[in-house]
Amino acid sequence: MSQTPHRLYIFTGKGGVGKTTLAMAFTKYLQSSGVHVKYNCFHQNPEVDLEKAIELPTIETKIETSAELYIGRKLNSTTIASWIMKTHFFKSLFQMIPGLGHMILFGHLIDELEKDPTLVIVLDSPASGHALTMFESTSNFKAIFKNGLIVKDIDRMQNFLSSPMNLKTHVVTLATELSLAEALDLKAELDNNLQGTEANTDLLVNDSFKKFFDLQNIDESILPLFLKQKVELERKIVNQYYTFPHIDQNDMPKIVMSLSSLMEKML
Amino acid sequence: MIIPGKKVELFCGTGGVGKTTIATARALSLALQGKNVLLITVDPAKRLKQILKIEDNDDGAINTITLDLFSHDINKSFDAMLMSPRATLQRMAKEKNLHSEFDSTIIKTLSRPYGGMNEIMSIIEVQVQLEKNIYDTIILDTPPGKHFIDFLESSEKIKNFFDKSFLEIFEYLGKSITSGGKARSFITMIVSTGVKKLLSYLEAVTGADFVREFIDAVLALYKCRDSFLTALKFQDELKKESYSNWFLVTSVEQQKMSEAQDLKVQAEHFMHKDHFLVMNKCLGAFLNDWQVGPNKTLAHLKESMTRREDDLQDFASKNFSNVLKFQEINHPSPLEHVRQLSQMFLEQNKP
Numbered sequence: 001m002s003q004t005p006h007r008l009y010i011f012t013g014k015g016g017v018g019k020t021t022l023a024m025a026f027t028k029y030l031q032s033s034g035v036h037v038k039y040n041c042f043h044q045n046p047e048v049d050l051e052k053a054i055e056l057p058t059i060e061t062k063i064e065t066s067a068e069l070y071i072g073r074k075l076n077s078t079t080i081a082s083w084i085m086k087t088h089f090f091k092s093l094f095q096m097i098p099g100l101g102h103m104i105l106f107g108h109l110i111d112e113l114e115k116d117p118t119l120v121i122v123l124d125s126p127a128s129g130h131a132l133t134m135f136e137s138t139s140n141f142k143a144i145f146k147n148g149l150i151v152k153d154i155d156r157m158q159n160f161l162s163s164p165m166n167l168k169t170h171v172v173t174l175a176t177e178l179s180l181a182e183a184l185d186l187k188a189e190l191d192n193n194l195q196g197t198e199a200n201t202d203l204l205v206n207d208s209f210k211k212f213f214d215l216q217n218i219d220e221s222i223l224p225l226f227l228k229q230k231v232e233l234e235r236k237i238v239n240q241y242y243t244f245p246h247i248d249q250n251d252m253p254k255i256v257m258s259l260s261s262l263m264e265k266m267l
Numbered sequence: 268m269i270i271p272g273k274k275v276e277l278f279c280g281t282g283g284v285g286k287t288t289i290a291t292a293r294a295l296s297l298a299l300q301g302k303n304v305l306l307i308t309v310d311p312a313k314r315l316k317q318i319l320k321i322e323d324n325d326d327g328a329i330n331t332i333t334l335d336l337f338s339h340d341i342n343k344s345f346d347a348m349l350m351s352p353r354a355t356l357q358r359m360a361k362e363k364n365l366h367s368e369f370d371s372t373i374i375k376t377l378s379r380p381y382g383g384m385n386e387i388m389s390i391i392e393v394q395v396q397l398e399k400n401i402y403d404t405i406i407l408d409t410p411p412g413k414h415f416i417d418f419l420e421s422s423e424k425i426k427n428f429f430d431k432s433f434l435e436i437f438e439y440l441g442k443s444i445t446s447g448g449k450a451r452s453f454i455t456m457i458v459s460t461g462v463k464k465l466l467s468y469l470e471a472v473t474g475a476d477f478v479r480e481f482i483d484a485v486l487a488l489y490k491c492r493d494s495f496l497t498a499l500k501f502q503d504e505l506k507k508e509s510y511s512n513w514f515l516v517t518s519v520e521q522q523k524m525s526e527a528q529d530l531k532v533q534a535e536h537f538m539h540k541d542h543f544l545v546m547n548k549c550l551g552a553f554l555n556d557w558q559v560g561p562n563k564t565l566a567h568l569k570e571s572m573t574r575r576e577d578d579l580q581d582f583a584s585k586n587f588s589n590v591l592k593f594q595e596i597n598h599p600s601p602l603e604h605v606r607q608l609s610q611m612f613l614e615q616n617k618p
Contacts, residue, residue, distance in 0.1 A: 014283055015281055015283040015284075016281060016282045016283020016284055017283055045529075071468075075468055080468060084468055140376045141376075144376050144377075145474060145477045147474045148474025148475075148477060149471070149473070150474075174283070178314070178317060178601050179283075181317055207520075212568075216564045218562070222565070225553075226557075226597060229597035230597055248567055248568045248572075250578070
């Protein structure tokens with residue numbers, strides 16, 4: 001790698017655009033460049049088989065465990081923390097208000113980054129709407145808590161996130177107008193939420209047939225009609241944003257590793 | 268295959284498979300058959316806004332979409348709503364005359380579009396719309412993936428919250444809930460109990476202001492307990508075959524079969540036998556017609572695309588008895604997608 005990496009990379013976008021694939025590919029790329037990097041799937045169920053197949057370095061987090069750790073530290077007692085987390089009241093509180101759990105997870109990851117200055121985390125974030133829940137959680141809960149120990153910690157999180165050297169967000173989209181429109185909406189809202197870090201949010205186009213044919217030097221005129229139409233729909237978008245090609249494989253580990261080999265050009 | 272007419276139709280699936288587009292197409296096909304339809308999207312990504320060009324004022328208003336938008340009869344229409352947790356909560360507050368109680372930072376913040384209470388408020392909204400009894404069918408476009416299960420389980424969460432947690436705390440506050448007094452005076456009433464301890468720990472972490480406001484907010488929500496609990500009926504109704512159709516949407520372009528399978532397993536608890544697997548963006552017909560010629564790269568591409576589709580087809584026929592296949596549409600306009608998919612719905616719905 002020619003430049004120092006950021007500390008936290010977030011891959012987000014609407015469902016099904018290939019966030020997980022690109023986030024894993026990027027993690028593998030950083031790892032192969034000698035970076036101490038870990039992949040985090042936030043609160044989604046981890047794809048254990050795939051992670052194993054590509055020997056992905058991961059950091060696993062669970063809302064309950066992270067919350068217990070946090071409360072334990074604040075109250076100087078792990079016993080009390082574990083009791084608190086077992087009460088119906090707290091259990092339901094976390095279920096009713098997912099944003100609270102998001103913030104605690106997010107905080108946990110930032111803690112890890114502050115503890116180990118060499119660590120880089122690639123975060124595979126939930127789909128668009130829920131990614132905003134995650135990003136909004138710090139300012140939302142700051143408004144709620146106003147003062148107290150939590151607000152100090154929220155300030156610390158916001159501080160970390162607002163440093164341009166720390167955070168880089170990739171909004172992933174497919175090469176279609178509808179998908180792009182949604183990605184641009186999301187980017188605008190993220191820029192709005194993470195003020196001062198606008199330059200650090202960018203768009204990545206994934207799974208483009210046009211890019212595939214370009215890379216393979218295939219003359220578009222020999223394509224069947226349905227692929228010509230696809231290429232036509234992608235044409236404007238592909239030339240405007242950084243684009244990853246369609247991968248003509250069916251095996252997930254192979255797809256991730258192929259994309260990983262294309263990551264260097266992206267940077 | 269006949270898709271029977273039901274009071275509620277649920278569209279669920281992993282993200283990005285075209286769930287909202289398919290749900291909208293279903294609404295259009297029912298409206299074309301003269302049915303009175305309401306389409307509600309619980310998807311926080313609000314794709315419906317883009318497709319139908321509805322303005323998103325976050326007011327949870329019902330928009331009437333006349334079918335001339337899809338080059339059909341202007342005199343026919345269906346209704347569409349973008350779920351707004353804030354609007355649902357406000358209506359509840361109005362009904363209960365709880366304006367000042369709901370004027371709380373905590374409640375306002377949590378009910379923002381991405382505040383995290385989307386699913387819970389949605390289940391209440393659906394129940395309200397059902398009780399109006401003006402629609403033949405209410406179509407629900409649910410949040411993607413795992414959040415769909417969250418959505419289904421939200422009524423369970425509501426029940427737990429009110430049955431256990433609230434009661435734990437409000438046993439002590441019981442009298443004053445009915446007399447409508449302010450919560451802050453109750454804190455002093457709570458003597459050495461587990462609850463007091465819990466609150467004091469909470470106070471140590473969050474500050475005293477929060478604890479006071481939190482108790483006020485919880486009290487306000489508690490006063491709307493009835494509305495929350497009525498929504499529980501919804502979940503029981505959904506389990507009845509006579510009441511609902513389930514559509515699990517998946518797409519050929521995604522290798523998300525394991526996710527579709529997970530969803531099916533998780534949702535089995537809620538689903539009855541009237542459920543359909545929707546295979547979206549099928550390329551089968553195009554691939555069959557494609558004469559590749561000597562180019563090896565293209566031959567390999569065709570092979571991998573064909574295998575992808577065959578794998579999904581295998582999965583579908585092994586796990587589902589009702590499979591609906593929709594062909595990929597390569598058109599720049601989302602309205603054209605909806606129009607063509609609705610025609611496919613009408614064609615599928617023949618014996």
